[in-house]
Amino acid sequence: MHSTLFIAAIPSQHDDWSRFLDGVDQKLSQAKDVARLAENVWLLNVRETIEPFGELVSLAQRMGISYGLLPFEREPEWLPADFDPNTILAHRTDDRF
Secondary structure (H helix, E strand, C coil), rough: CCCEEEEEECCCHHHHHHHHHHHHHHCCCCCEEEEECEEEEEEEEECCHHHHHHHHHHHHHHCCCCCEEEEEECCCCCCCEEEEECCCCCCCCCCCC
């Protein structure tokens, strides 16, 4: 597996979600190979490091946040290739991924 999407279900209790996001920010603020694609979606390159994946799963489990995973066997390809340089894996100038 090259990478995975981590999709968290936003709970009805806004306080729970805010606490979860605060915890994610604390744990992943300096993490490489992580791209936050939406409020509740992260793309994780698990070939480079598994730690951010473990942090998200652990935090979600502890806080009762449901989540789903969508694994990618190969590196995801963004179409068109110039959509957003902060989230496109084809652009190697961004060292976050």
